[in-house]
Amino acid sequence: MYIYDEIDQRLVEQRVAQFRGQTQRFLKGQLTEEEFRVLRLQNGLYIQRHAPMLRVAIPYGMLTSKQLRTLAYVARRWDKGYGHLTTRQNIQFNWLRLEDAPDVLAKLATVQMHAIQTSGNCIRNTTTDHFAGVAADELINPLVWCEIIRQWSMLHPEFAFLPRKFKIAVSGSMTDRAAVGVHDIGLQAVERNGIFGFRVFVGGGLGRTPIVGKLIKPFVEWQDLLTYLQATLRVYNLHGRRDNKYKARIKILVKDLTPEVFAHEVDAQWQLIKGGPDTVSEAFVTSIAGKFRWPEYDLDTEISETFYFSQLSADTKFNRWSRTNVHPHKVSGYASVTISLKATGAPPGDISADQMDAVADLAEKYGFGELRISHEQNIIMPDVRKSDLYMLWQELQLLSLATPNIGFITDIIACPGGDYCSLANAVTLPIAEAIQSRFSDLDYIYDIGELDLNLSGCMNSCGHHHIGHIGILGVDKAGEEWYQITIGGRQSGALDNHLGHGLAHRARADAGAGGSGTDSAGANGAGAAIGRVIGPSFAREQIPDVISRLINTYLRLRDSEEERFVDAVHRLGIEPFKKDVYADPLFSKSLTLSKETHV
Amino acid sequence: MFEVTPRLLRNGQIELNEALLFDAGAETNGSEINGFSGIPPDQKHWMMRLDAWLEKRELLLNRRFPVGIFISSDTDLAATLGKQGALLQTGLFQTADVAFIAIDFPSYTDGRGYSLAQLIKSIYGWHGELRAVGDVMIDTVFYMARCGFDSFLIKEGHDPQLALEALGTFTEPYQKSYQLPGVPLS
Numbered sequence: 163m164y165i166y167d168e169i170d171q172r173l174v175e176q177r178v179a180q181f182r183g184q185t186q187r188f189l190k191g192q193l194t195e196e197e198f199r200v201l202r203l204q205n206g207l208y209i210q211r212h213a214p215m216l217r218v219a220i221p222y223g224m225l226t227s228k229q230l231r232t233l234a235y236v237a238r239r240w241d242k243g244y245g246h247l248t249t250r251q252n253i254q255f256n257w258l259r260l261e262d263a264p265d266v267l268a269k270l271a272t273v274q275m276h277a278i279q280t281s282g283n284c285i286r287n288t289t290t291d292h293f294a295g296v297a298a299d300e301l302i303n304p305l306v307w308c309e310i311i312r313q314w315s316m317l318h319p320e321f322a323f324l325p326r327k328f329k330i331a332v333s334g335s336m337t338d339r340a341a342v343g344v345h346d347i348g349l350q351a352v353e354r355n356g357i358f359g360f361r362v363f364v365g366g367g368l369g370r371t372p373i374v375g376k377l378i379k380p381f382v383e384w385q386d387l388l389t390y391l392q393a394t395l396r397v398y399n400l401h402g403r404r405d406n407k408y409k410a411r412i413k414i415l416v417k418d419l420t421p422e423v424f425a426h427e428v429d430a431q432w433q434l435i436k437g438g439p440d441t442v443s444e445a446f447v448t449s450i451a452g453k454f455r456w457p458e459y460d461l462d463t464e465i466s467e468t469f470y471f472s473q474l475s476a477d478t479k480f481n482r483w484s485r486t487n488v489h490p491h492k493v494s495g496y497a498s499v500t501i502s503l504k505a506t507g508a509p510p511g512d513i514s515a516d517q518m519d520a521v522a523d524l525a526e527k528y529g530f531g532e533l534r535i536s537h538e539q540n541i542i543m544p545d546v547r548k549s550d551l552y553m554l555w556q557e558l559q560l561l562s563l564a565t566p567n568i569g570f571i572t573d574i575i576a577c578p579g580g581d582y583c584s585l586a587n588a589v590t591l592p593i594a595e596a597i598q599s600r601f602s603d604l605d606y607i608y609d610i611g612e613l614d615l616n617l618s619g620c621m622n623s624c625g626h627h628h629i630g631h632i633g634i635l636g637v638d639k640a641g642e643e644w645y646q647i648t649i650g651g652r653q654s655g656a657l658d659n660h661l662g663h664g665l666a667h668r669a670r671a672d673a674g675a676g677g678s679g680t681d682s683a684g685a686n687g688a689g690a691a692i693g694r695v696i697g698p699s700f701a702r703e704q705i706p707d708v709i710s711r712l713i714n715t716y717l718r719l720r721d722s723e724e725e726r727f728v729d730a731v732h733r734l735g736i737e738p739f740k741k742d743v744y745a746d747p748l749f750s751k752s753l754t755l756s757k758e759t760h761v
Numbered sequence: 762m763f764e765v766t767p768r769l770l771r772n773g774q775i776e777l778n779e780a781l782l783f784d785a786g787a788e789t790n791g792s793e794i795n796g797f798s799g800i801p802p803d804q805k806h807w808m809m810r811l812d813a814w815l816e817k818r819e820l821l822l823n824r825r826f827p828v829g830i831f832i833s834s835d836t837d838l839a840a841t842l843g844k845q846g847a848l849l850q851t852g853l854f855q856t857a858d859v860a861f862i863a864i865d866f867p868s869y870t871d872g873r874g875y876s877l878a879q880l881i882k883s884i885y886g887w888h889g890e891l892r893a894v895g896d897v898m899i900d901t902v903f904y905m906a907r908c909g910f911d912s913f914l915i916k917e918g919h920d921p922q923l924a925l926e927a928l929g930t931f932t933e934p935y936q937k938s939y940q941l942p943g944v945p946l947s
Contacts, residue, residue, distance in 0.1 A: 169933045172933060173931060173933065173934065176930060177931075180931075184900060197898060197900075283872075316935060318936060319875065319905075319907035319934070320872075320879060320904075321875075322872060322904055323875070396879070399872055400837075400873055404871060434883070435883075439938040440938045
C-alpha cells in the first residue's frame with residue numbers, strides 16, 4: 163500500500179479546502195450552475211436521479227482496512243448504509259447531500275483518500291490488474307507505475323479540461339487483466355534487450371463507438387513514460403474535437419488522423435520534451451516503491467500447503483469455492499481470494515456498511531490489512547495464507563460473501579442502471595437478478611464454464627457490455643425499455659483474462675497485449691474484441707430465456723468442455739446463435755414489436 | 762471605452778484592463794489613423810490577432826507602444842507559424858516589439874489554451890508576459906499560472922481578490938515540468 167507523505171497529504175487537504183470554498187460560493191449564488199458543474203464533477207460529484215452521487219477514487223483499486231472502515235462510516239453517516247463498486251475500481255455513494263460533500267471529502271482525506279478526477283473531462287483514476295503485485299506472471303509491479311502515473315496525472319495543470327474523459331490502464335503481466343485494449347491509453351509492460359518499457363495502445367474504449375486501441379508505440383522505455391504520456395495528451399488536448407461530445411474521445415481523433423499520423427504527431431511533440439524534467443529517474447522509482455508498505459510474507463509455507471490440501475479433500479463445498487474464488491500467488495504458501503459481490507438478489511457491486519466493516523476485519527485477520535477492488539466489481543484479498551483459507555471461507559459464508567461464481571455467468575458486471583442513474587435508458591439490476599435466478603444451479607454454471615456477462619443501462623457502457631462474452635445493453639425507444647444482446651466480446655487476449663480458476667489452473671503464457679491493432683472479432687487471438695449484435699432487441703422479461711437459448715446453442719456446438727462460450731462464438735460466428743434465438747416462437751412477438759425500435 | 766472595475770491580475774496586483782482588440786476591418790472602413798492601413802495607432806492598449814500581426818509584423822517594429830498579440834483557442838500554431846524546424850527560430854516574438862501575448866479561453870472548459878501556453882513558452886521562445894483572457898475564473902488561475910500564464914483577466918462576476926489568493930491554492934503540486942505560480946522553472 164502506498165503511504166502518503168506530508169506533500170501527498172497536504173495536496174488532498176488543500177483540494178478539500180478549495181472545493182469547500184467552491185461549494186460555498188455556489189450555494190451563495192457566487193458561482194453559476196454552469197461554472198460549478200465541472201468543478202464538482204472533477205471532485206466526483208454527479209447530480210443523479212435521487213441525489214448527488216459521489217464517486218470516491220480507489221487509486222488502482224488498492225485499499226486498506228482502515229480506508230474501507232472509513233467508507234463504511236461515510237455510507238452510514240451521509241448515505242443509506244451502502245456503496246457501489248464500479249468497473250473502474252472506484253466506489254460510489256448514491257444518496258449524498260451536496261452541502262455535506264466537503265465534509266465527506268475532508269473525512270476521506272484523513273485516511274489518504276479523495277474523489278479527485280473521478281469524473282469530468284480529465285485524466286481519471288488509473289486502473290490495473292486486480293492481482294497487481296501478487297500475480298505469479300508479472301514482468302513488472304504495476305502498482306509502482308500506477309502510483310507514478312497517479313501523481314503525474316493528479317491536478318495536472320495542462321490536462322484538466324480535455325475534450326472528453328481520459329482513462330489509462332496499466333498491465334504488468336504476461337496476461338492482461340487490466341483490459342488495456344479498451345482504454346484511451348493502455349500500457350502493457352514488455353521487455354526488450356533486458357530493458358523494460360511499455361507497449362502503448364491509444365484510442366480504445368467502449369461507449370457509443372466501441373473500438374479496440376491501436377498500437378502507436380511498440381516500446382517506450384520506462385524513463386520516458388511520463389514524457390510520452392504528456393506528448394500524447396498534448397496532441398489530444400489541442401486537436402481532439404470539441405464541437406461534438408460524442409466525437410470528442412481520443413479514439414475519434416486517432417481514427418480521423420489514422421493511427422500512423424497520430425503516432426507521428428505524438429512523436430513530434432515528444433521529441434521536444436523527451437529527456438526533460440518529467441523524465442523518470444531510477445531514484446524516483448526507488449523512492450516511490452519505498453513509500454509503499456509491502457507485505458512481509460511468512461516464508462515457512464510447507465505446513466500451510468499441507469493443511470490446505472487436507473481441507474480441500476475433506477469439504478466439497480470449500481473445494482468448490484476454492485476452485486472459483488482462490489487464485490495463485492507469487493509467494494508459495496499464499497493465495498489471493500475473490501470476495502464475490504454477486505450473490506443472487508444483491509445488486510452487482512453493492513456492498514453494505516456492515517459488510518465493509520466485516521471485510522476490513524477479515525483483511526486484517528487473514529492478510530496485511532489490504533484489499534483490492536476488481537473491475538469486475540468484486541473485492542480481492544490479495545495475501546491469504548493457504549492454511550487460513552478454510553476459516554476465511556467459513557467467515558465469508560456467514561456474511562453471504564462466499565458465492566462461488568467468480569468468472570462464471572452469474573458474476574455479472576452491471577452499472578447501477580435506471581434505478582439510480584439519470585443517464586440510463588433502462589434498468590439493469592432486475593435483469594441481473596433474473597439471470598442469476600435462472601442460472602442458480604452451480605453444477606450447471608460450472609458446466610457452462612467461464613463466461614463474462616456484462617450489462618449496461620445505456621450506451622455510455624459503464625457495465626462494459628461490449629466486452630462481455632455476452633453483453634446486454636438497455637435501449638430506450640419511444641419511452642420503452644428494450645435490451646440489445648451482443649456476443650463474442652472479450653476484454654483481452656483470447657487465451658484468458660482471469661488468473662485461472664483455482665490453483666490447479668494451467669500456466670498460461672499468453673504474450674499478447676490488450677489490443678492487437680485490429681478490431682475484428684476473432685482476429686489472430688490476441689487482443690480485446692467488441693461483441694456483435696445478434697439482432698433486434700428484446701423486452702425485459704424475455705432476457706433470461708434469450709440467455710438460456712444462447713447457452714443451449716453453445717453447449718450443443720462446443721467442440722469440447724475446454725472451449726469457452728466466447729471461443730465458440732469466434733469459431734462459429736454469431737449466425738448459429740442468432741438463428742436459434744430468433745427461431746423461438748416466443749420471440750416472434752419481440753421481433754415484430756422491435757423491428758421499428760431496435761437500434 | 763475602458764473598463765472602470767479593475768480585474769486584471771498582473772504582478773501580484775489588480776489593475777484596470779486597458780487592452781483592446783484591434784479590428785482591422787473597422788479601421789479601414791473608418792478614419793485612417795497613423796497613415797498605415799491595417800495596424801493600430803502607436804498608442805497604448807492595442808492587441809492584434811496573431812494572423813494579422815504576422816502579416817503586418819514589419820510595420821510594427823520600433824513602436825513606442827508595442828502591441829499585444831491575441832491568440833484564439835483554435836489556433837494551430839504549427840500551421841500558423843510554420844512547421845517546427847522552419848520556425849523554431851527564436852526571436853519571432855521579441856519583448857521589444859510585443860507587449861504581451863494573450864490566449865483566449867472562450868469557455869473555461871476549453872483547455873486548449875493551457876497547451877498553447879506551454880508551446881508558446883517552450884517552443885516558440887516567448888519569455889514576456891503571457892495573459893489569460895476570456896472565461897478566466899477564480900478556479901482556473903492556478904492551473905493557468907502553472908502552464909506559464911502570468912497575468913489574468915478575471916471574468917465578470919468573479920472577485921479578482923479571491924482569484925489573486927487562488928494562485929496559492931496548492932503549495933507543492935506534483936508535476937515537475939510545470940512551474941509554481943510566479944516561479945519560473947530554473
